[in-house]
Amino acid sequence: MMPQSNVLVNVPLRPEREAELRGLLASMNFVPGRVNPANALVPFEQFSQIHVARFVILDDQTTGDLQVAYGIPAPKYPLSLAFLADFDGPADAFRADLARRAGKGLEHIFSCCEGFTPGMDIAQWMKEREIASATDYVNWLGRSVGQIREEDALREALDTHLQQRPAAFAQKSPREVHAALRAFLQEEIRAGRLALTPPPATPLGWWLRNAAHLIAVPLVLLIFSPLLLLYLPFFAFQLRSREKSDPEIAPRVDPCQEKRLATIEDYDVTNQFTAMGSLKPGLFRRWTLVFLLWLLNWTTRHIYTRGQLARVGTIHFARWVFINERGRLLFASNYDGSLETYMDDFINKVGWGLNLVFSNGVGYPSSRWLVLDGAKNEQKFKYFLRRHELPTDVWYKAYPGLTAFDLKRNTLIREGIEKASLSEAELRQWVALF
Amino acid sequence: MFAAVDYTDVQGLVRFGFGNMAEAVYLLLNVRDPQAARTWLAQAPVTTALERSPVPSTSLQIAFTWQGLEALEVPDHVVTGFSAEFLSGMAGDANRSRRLGDTGANAPSTWAWGGNGRIPHLLAMVFAEPGQLDGWLRSIQGSWYQEGFNEIGRLTTSDLGGREHFGFIDGISQPQIDWTRTRTVSANGNQLAYGNITCLGEFLLGYPNEYSRYTDRPLLDPQEANASDLPDAEDQPGKKDLGKNGTYVVFRQLRQDVRGFWQFVDEATRDAHETGYGVAEAMVGRRLEDGAPLAPLVQTQIAGVGTTGNDAKRRQDARLNQFNYADDADGMHCPFGAHVRRGNPRTPDLPGNPSGIFSQLAHMLGFGETSLHEDLAAAVRFHRVLRRGREYGPGLSPGEALQPAPTSDPERGLHFIALNANIERQFEFVQNAWMARTKFDGLTEESDPLLGNREPVQGCPFTNTFSIPQAGHVRKRLMEMPQFVTVRGGAYFFLPGIRALRYFSKAGGTAARR
Numbered sequence: 001m002m003p004q005s006n007v008l009v010n011v012p013l014r015p016e017r018e019a020e021l022r023g024l025l026a027s028m029n030f031v032p033g034r035v036n037p038a039n040a041l042v043p044f045e046q047f048s049q050i051h052v053a054r055f056v057i058l059d060d061q062t063t064g065d066l067q068v069a070y071g072i073p074a075p076k077y078p079l080s081l082a083f084l085a086d087f088d089g090p091a092d093a094f095r096a097d098l099a100r101r102a103g104k105g106l107e108h109i110f111s112c113c114e115g116f117t118p119g120m121d122i123a124q125w126m127k128e129r130e131i132a133s134a135t136d137y138v139n140w141l142g143r144s145v146g147q148i149r150e151e152d153a154l155r156e157a158l159d160t161h162l163q164q165r166p167a168a169f170a171q172k173s174p175r176e177v178h179a180a181l182r183a184f185l186q187e188e189i190r191a192g193r194l195a196l197t198p199p200p201a202t203p204l205g206w207w208l209r210n211a212a213h214l215i216a217v218p219l220v221l222l223i224f225s226p227l228l229l230l231y232l233p234f235f236a237f238q239l240r241s242r243e244k245s246d247p248e249i250a251p252r253v254d255p256c257q258e259k260r261l262a263t264i265e266d267y268d269v270t271n272q273f274t275a276m277g278s279l280k281p282g283l284f285r286r287w288t289l290v291f292l293l294w295l296l297n298w299t300t301r302h303i304y305t306r307g308q309l310a311r312v313g314t315i316h317f318a319r320w321v322f323i324n325e326r327g328r329l330l331f332a333s334n335y336d337g338s339l340e341t342y343m344d345d346f347i348n349k350v351g352w353g354l355n356l357v358f359s360n361g362v363g364y365p366s367s368r369w370l371v372l373d374g375a376k377n378e379q380k381f382k383y384f385l386r387r388h389e390l391p392t393d394v395w396y397k398a399y400p401g402l403t404a405f406d407l408k409r410n411t412l413i414r415e416g417i418e419k420a421s422l423s424e425a426e427l428r429q430w431v432a433l434f
Numbered sequence: 435m436f437a438a439v440d441y442t443d444v445q446g447l448v449r450f451g452f453g454n455m456a457e458a459v460y461l462l463l464n465v466r467d468p469q470a471a472r473t474w475l476a477q478a479p480v481t482t483a484l485e486r487s488p489v490p491s492t493s494l495q496i497a498f499t500w501q502g503l504e505a506l507e508v509p510d511h512v513v514t515g516f517s518a519e520f521l522s523g524m525a526g527d528a529n530r531s532r533r534l535g536d537t538g539a540n541a542p543s544t545w546a547w548g549g550n551g552r553i554p555h556l557l558a559m560v561f562a563e564p565g566q567l568d569g570w571l572r573s574i575q576g577s578w579y580q581e582g583f584n585e586i587g588r589l590t591t592s593d594l595g596g597r598e599h600f601g602f603i604d605g606i607s608q609p610q611i612d613w614t615r616t617r618t619v620s621a622n623g624n625q626l627a628y629g630n631i632t633c634l635g636e637f638l639l640g641y642p643n644e645y646s647r648y649t650d651r652p653l654l655d656p657q658e659a660n661a662s663d664l665p666d667a668e669d670q671p672g673k674k675d676l677g678k679n680g681t682y683v684v685f686r687q688l689r690q691d692v693r694g695f696w697q698f699v700d701e702a703t704r705d706a707h708e709t710g711y712g713v714a715e716a717m718v719g720r721r722l723e724d725g726a727p728l729a730p731l732v733q734t735q736i737a738g739v740g741t742t743g744n745d746a747k748r749r750q751d752a753r754l755n756q757f758n759y760a761d762d763a764d765g766m767h768c769p770f771g772a773h774v775r776r777g778n779p780r781t782p783d784l785p786g787n788p789s790g791i792f793s794q795l796a797h798m799l800g801f802g803e804t805s806l807h808e809d810l811a812a813a814v815r816f817h818r819v820l821r822r823g824r825e826y827g828p829g830l831s832p833g834e835a836l837q838p839a840p841t842s843d844p845e846r847g848l849h850f851i852a853l854n855a856n857i858e859r860q861f862e863f864v865q866n867a868w869m870a871r872t873k874f875d876g877l878t879e880e881s882d883p884l885l886g887n888r889e890p891v892q893g894c895p896f897t898n899t900f901s902i903p904q905a906g907h908v909r910k911r912l913m914e915m916p917q918f919v920t921v922r923g924g925a926y927f928f929l930p931g932i933r934a935l936r937y938f939s940k941a942g943g944t945a946a947r948r
Contacts, residue, residue: 034892162908169908177908252650258518262529268892269873310800311809338533340858341867348783348813351622352798376621378645378859401893403873405810412806431908432764433806 001142001202003210004051006086007094008133008321008330009126010058011113012078018057021081021112025055025393033264035396041105042098044396049094051145052272052317052334053085055109055394060276060328062249062388065362069247070281077324081113083126084332086317088144090203091130095123134293137318137333141305142199143411145398150195151410152402157194158184158413159434174427178417185417196414210301217298238284239370246280249363250384260391266338269403270316272395273333273342275388277361279326286326288370289360293320296357307408311349314342316397316404320357329361336403343382351375361388409433436615436641436668439634443665443679443931444483447495447559447822448637448853449613451605454489455561458824459571460685460849462547462554462587465505468942471556471582472506476939479574482932492570495559496935497683497927499523502555508941512676515652516928519857520682524924525549533862535870535881538889540921546687547587547923554586557685557927587923589687589849591824598825599690599846600884600918601832602718603725606754607778609818610738611637621646624783624794625815628758630738632818639855640668640678640931644815649855651677660940664933679931681853684819684861686924687826688885689847695884695918696835702912711832713912716902717883719772728768729757729775760787763805765903770807770875773884776868778818779811779875810875817863819852847922857926872897880915888917 013021026032028039037045044050058080066072087094098106099122110116116125161184162169169177188194221228265271279285300309309315318333335342346354355374359367365381367374375381399407416422416430446452465471481493498506500521503513514521522530525542536542542549562570598604609632617631619642635643639651653673654661667675699714706713711722719728731753740752758780762768768775785808788794796802803809827846854860868874869882872891880899881887888898900912930938 163911163913166910170904170910172907174906174908253518255518255521259527259529262527266529266532269871269894304800308800311798311812312800313809336873337871338866340533340863344816344859344863345812348816349809372622376645377647379647379650399893401891403878405873405876406878409806409876428906429806432903434909 001199002088002144003142003202003206004086004088004138004144004317005091005094006084006133006136006317006319007091007126008131008319009083009129010080010131010323011110011115011129012080013057013113015079017112018079021109022057022393024109024112025057028055028394033395034267035394037396039105041108042102043105044398046101047087047097048145049088049097050396051086051088051398053083053087053394053396054272054274054332054392056082056084056274056332056390056392058082058276058323058330059390060278060388062277062363063328065249066278066281069249069362072281075324075327077328078114081109082330084319086138086334088146091127092123095126098126099123131321131323133297133319133321134290134329135297135300135320137300137304137309137315139309139316139404140307140407140411142202143407144199146197147199148399148402148407148410150197151407151414152399154185154194154196154417155410155413155434157188158417162434174424174431177431178422178427182417182420196418213298214302217295236369239288240368242280242284243359243367243369246366247363248365248380250365250380250387253383253386258386261339261386261389264391264395268397268400270334270336270397270400271339271342272392273331273335273339274390274392275331275385276328276390277358277363277388278328280360280362285360289329289357290322290326292356292360296320296353307404309350310353312345313408314345314404329357334397336405339386340382343385347375347378347381354381358384439483439613439615439638439641440665440679441484442482443933444638445495445680445929445932446481446483446493447929448681448820449483449611451822452493452561454563455491455493456564456593457567458559458561458591459567460587460589460591461556461558461560461585462589463556463558463583464586465502465555465582466584467582468505468507469582470578472939472942474576474578474582475506475935477578478935480932480935491563492566493559493561494570494574495561495929497557497559497929498938499553499555499557499925499927501553503928503938503941505555506938506941508938512652512654515650515676517650517682517857519862520926520928523553524684524686524926525553530862533866533870535865535885535887535889536921538887539917540887545921545923548687548925549923552586553925556583557683557925589826591826591849592828592846594825594829597829598848599692599827599829600695600714600718601722602720604825604848605821605823606720606725607774608820609636610742611820615641619644619646624798625813626782626784626787626794628736628760628780628782628814630736630755632738632815636818636855636860637681637820637853638678639680640665640675643855649677651675651680653677660937664937665931676930676934676937678934680934681855681929682857683927683929684850684852684854684857684924685927686850687847687922688850689845689920689922691916691918691920692830692846693835693839693843694916696832698916698918699832700836706910714832716769716772717900719768719774725754727754727757727774728772729759729762730767731756732758732761760785763807764905765807766905769900769902771877771880771883771900773882776874776882777864779814779868781812781814783813783815785809785812807876811868817860817868819854819860819864822851822853824849824851845922847919853929877901883912883915885919886915886917888915 030036064074067074107118314336316334321330352371355367355371358364359374365377413433610630612634633644635641648669653667656674661674664674665678667673702713739755740748784797788797852861869885872881883900898915902910
């Protein structure tokens, strides 16, 4: 199994070249919201390892909230360009590949940013400007783009095969269907029309690091649990006193902002989401969030690795990233459905989880005990989210038309057809996947 | 304890379908002379939600688009207090059209009304008992009416005896509105069982909704011109509530290709070597004859099902609606994509009926799922609409539909009318996530078998199939299903409370004095 990795390059713009950069980014799209996968600057489709990628100018209009809510002068952050990608395999190999195939285009783009002059080693330059995430979420650990494509081709071939012979299959028992489709698959593989490449070996180094992480987090928690328990009442007091007075900033969304965001949504069955905001001032919120994201990251690395983040099964990739010395948080995700569905799903299924993280952000709808209310204040929460959302300038997904559920079903189909023998119950479930 | 609802301030359509008034016409009006229009509005005999005996034989209901409010000279800062969807309009934004499936043959540019600048200011819904409509219309349309409005459209209706054009009984399942305000929902708690009783605030502004919150709407300072007669805002002392006792009307004129439907069904039935109406019933999710659900009835009482009306009515409702899909998790009884299953998947907030705090906690954390589809469409209580539509055009039986069409086959279809307090979370969600979405409930390559526009989506060249799971066998799949329903027009309206209507009728002076 080859685990996925990601990068986030965040670089300040040269103010005088902002318009040029925006023009370059726009040139990568057919229309706003629909990328040209073969665009001249970064021809995403040539990268067989990229799942999703985006360019987004981090133009956070909400930095003034600190002043409004707490009277703290708003820091002046320079406008910056972020490049995010989620891909198969290690980051070093990805960067090198990127420099090789898209070096010229990236030179163009990064020339509009501080500290880059054409001719520099792009891979190295990017690496030096990367920011690690506090929490990463991958829908299905180790499922590569190649595997996704093979499994989709498999489903489509099996589906077509079934469709062309309705009478022959209508009377077959699940066992007979399974056997017949296995025979068909063998034939297709022999003929070179389908392939089901076995997963590569898991890199030893990754495995060791992952195992160490699996043990280390609970171990650290265990060791510090007496201290944490002692601190808990103080924490509760600090939390509640803040929660009672933290102001909300969640006005109705400006229709122009709403329109700017909606224009680039709902072309594919999946959408992108990029949002940014400032942390509430003070060390308490900062370290609460660091701690929570550290815990959350443990669950996404070791527990939520096969199709679901708690109850939500519609996220392909997501991440939470601290930027500006933990002054701000960037959230980026790739989700199925329209934003309204996504927000409703979130509120109803994992409102508590949203509150855990985002209630540490300035202006979030009031929460209680870190998990209650907050997102359950539905309209305010939706306004808050939209208000903090940034228009994603360029967004690429390697498998348009496929939802996370599609990918899961396809993988289950593959797992089932690769097994020579299944129980009756398993066979019935497997046949129902079509 | 909440204050009782003042039925005299609510337009009757929210509470009644006016079933006894079999005749109806929908007038699409533009304001010609604001002063005359307001004078007419001030006197318009609008029927309220107060129960009357004998039951009235005629009724008038009035709703406005935002363009209509502007035309009546309602101040801008008041109009902008309405919801973003209302202010954008059904056809006002390409993204909205994508989400609603209003693309291809459904695109607003092809609509008879509601798109391309043909957006009416007012919708007057006129109902009457058989034989009385013309007289009632004449009595409504006095000289102020003639002076005040241009009629840009007149949508007639027909009475098919409670069935829609494809032949199925219509409007069987409606949410039961909590008029008595006794339903309590906790903001943070999960509802573990599907229920049909829905908070008043889902259908009327100014009351708590299913989140136990008040949906945003225009609130005015009492000092503002004409505001003093408006009801008080329950949640914000000192404010006057222009939304209170009002709601939004989603109006869509849907043309139905009845011949195309039955010809497709007939062919699919013969291909499957079947007889009868099984294919059509699978597409709908209910029996043609009596509307009984394909999904099995449950023994346990569902809150808000079979609890109103006389004994016969209660028994009938229990027979038609005492079910959810928990017992049909594999779709063997009712296909996942069946129209009524898409329209209301009947799921609670948490799947699997977890008992005990630990089991609930496990479910909340995403463990303990017993079937693949179990948690794909959750918490339907936030996505209910109240349907008040009526058919138009002459009826056609399934048998007649198989005959060749005459040279000038009249248009037939449904004037779909849905009432809801939050268009985006209710109507648009249902239409987008459940009806139009080709990935609903884990399906792929298919949209609603009745409403779907069959337009390809990115990466999915076809969306015109329909899957029918088969017990112990591989599913059947209907292919190349044509489009049966085409959107011909539509708009979002605001159906005000009576006092809000009176406020609108005084609006011009407001602008002048401000």
